[in-house]
Amino acid sequence: MDTKALTDNIESNLDNFFGQDEESIQHQKTPPGSEKKKFPLQELKAIVLSLDWEISDKIMNAFINQIDKLSLMYENDKVYMAFLSILGSLGRYIKQRKVDSHPDAIKILISVFNSLEKIVLSKDIINTEKNIILTQEIKKYNSLKQDLINRKVVEKKTDQQSQMSKNAKDNETISIHLENLERSFDEKIEKMMKMIKNEFIALRKEIKTS
Amino acid sequence: MAFVNTKLKEVSIKIVYCGPGRGGKTTNLEYIYNRISNRVGKKMVSIQTHGDRTLFFDFLPLEIGKIMGYNIKTQLYTVPGQIKYNATRKIVLREVDGIVFVADSSLSRRKYNLISLKNLQENLADYNIDIFKIPLILQYNKQDLAKQGIPVLPLKVMEKDLNSKLKTISFTASALNGENVIATIKKAISITVVSVKNKLS
Ligand SMILES: Nc1nc2c(ncn2[C@@H]2O[C@H](COP(=O)(O)OP(=O)(O)OP(=O)(O)O)[C@@H](O)[C@H]2O)c(=O)[nH]1
Ligand SMILES: [Mg+2]
Numbered sequence: 451m452d453t454k455a456l457t458d459n460i461e462s463n464l465d466n467f468f469g470q471d472e473e474s475i476q477h478q479k480t481p482p483g484s485e486k487k488k489f490p491l492q493e494l495k496a497i498v499l500s501l502d503w504e505i506s507d508k509i510m511n512a513f514i515n516q517i518d519k520l521s522l523m524y525e526n527d528k529v530y531m532a533f534l535s536i537l538g539s540l541g542r543y544i545k546q547r548k549v550d551s552h553p554d555a556i557k558i559l560i561s562v563f564n565s566l567e568k569i570v571l572s573k574d575i576i577n578t579e580k581n582i583i584l585t586q587e588i589k590k591y592n593s594l595k596q597d598l599i600n601r602k603v604v605e606k607k608t609d610q611q612s613q614m615s616k617n618a619k620d621n622e623t624i625s626i627h628l629e630n631l632e633r634s635f636d637e638k639i640e641k642m643m644k645m646i647k648n649e650f651i652a653l654r655k656e657i658k659t660s
Numbered sequence: 661m662a663f664v665n666t667k668l669k670e671v672s673i674k675i676v677y678c679g680p681g682r683g684g685k686t687t688n689l690e691y692i693y694n695r696i697s698n699r700v701g702k703k704m705v706s707i708q709t710h711g712d713r714t715l716f717f718d719f720l721p722l723e724i725g726k727i728m729g730y731n732i733k734t735q736l737y738t739v740p741g742q743i744k745y746n747a748t749r750k751i752v753l754r755e756v757d758g759i760v761f762v763a764d765s766s767l768s769r770r771k772y773n774l775i776s777l778k779n780l781q782e783n784l785a786d787y788n789i790d791i792f793k794i795p796l797i798l799q800y801n802k803q804d805l806a807k808q809g810i811p812v813l814p815l816k817v818m819e820k821d822l823n824s825k826l827k828t829i830s831f832t833a834s835a836l837n838g839e840n841v842i843a844t845i846k847k848a849i850s851i852t853v854v855s856v857k858n859k860l861s
Contacts, residue, residue, distance in 0.1 A: 453854055460727050460853050464846040467724045468695060492809045499810060500768065502682045557712060 491567055494520065498563045501544075501556055510545035517541060529580045533566040536591050552601075558594055562587045662757050662856040664730075672733040673852050675845075676753055678780050679762035680772040681741030684801040687835040688762060689718050689738055692845055695838070696722070714740040727853060734849055741776065750783050758795040758852030760844055762835070763822055765802045767811040770821065777822055791826070795851040798823055798830035799844045804837060 524530035663672040677685040718738040739749040763773040781791040833840035
């Protein structure tokens, strides 16, 4: 079979497998100037997207500024205001903790923003729907808050423990403790890498023999 | 290199999604998975994530059926895009047969596309794979951002940055909406199978 025939054969197989595709648009540009009209969350959205990359005071301040601006704009809408206040408090938390933020904080912030965007964009969404979406986001926010409180309790406990050992050898103990923590983290990673390597080998074997 | 079992008439090929962190590799795989999950019993596996960042890899096996009498098994992987996880990236790239490079079309990510492509070239070179020879598809993802007023790189610029030397097939895409996700993987599988077959014969 020549390459052309083989390719046709493969591609028709793939069509069967994935189902017929929406037409594939190789190299198609989005039509110029489409959707130029500015929508109110545009600036906030740009900031939210950039959070994927960089969490600096500058960006977080811009974020909080936008929230304040939008809060003035939407002050008569309860649902919007609820969204904005969650975003605001997440924003302030992330600004404070930056890379040490809870790993879910940014995720939840993005999710809350996406839901707000959805509500702002869809013109004929009814209030019940809005409330359902809002409730879901509040749930996520609350579970994050709970998790943070739990962590604080744990931190306090370890604090107390180190307080007790303080008399003994003070800072040295703490730095050794930290070093150990780091080491055990490295070891964990090392272990996982090994596990994955083995998994690859096993996988290959399985494929070979099956 | 692909595994060929002549007795069972089976070929396994490995396709890896590469590209800068946050570019949309995992999103591509998730879309593919959702598209076919009702028909194939197989699970998509995401190993170790921090938030939604991939720390090790995502893995999705597909059995796409018989071609020339051979059962083709395809394994899709994504690597972690973050610069610091190069060791893992390298492990995942072992024995790769085909690559989808998912570039981020946002203007602000231009530099990271370039760094990531360069890194891919180096990692492949360590396995004696020539980036210009291995089947590779470029995907310019997140095109939808333009509609929301987020500046994206013009296609011309992306082609010049990433494809002027590779001269390979490229797709604009929006993995979040699934636009061109299937087209990308179909092309990737197809050129990879052809290349594997040509290598064997
Ligand atoms: N607007 C838009 N966002 C997208 C698109 N594709 C992915 N994203 C978003 O970009 C973010 C990162 O996507 P992932 O798929 O996790 O990226 P990744 O390449 O796997 O990232 P790493 O695992 O860190 O290397 C997520 O918030 C996605 O929802 C797209 O086409 N358009
Ligand atoms: Mg990922």
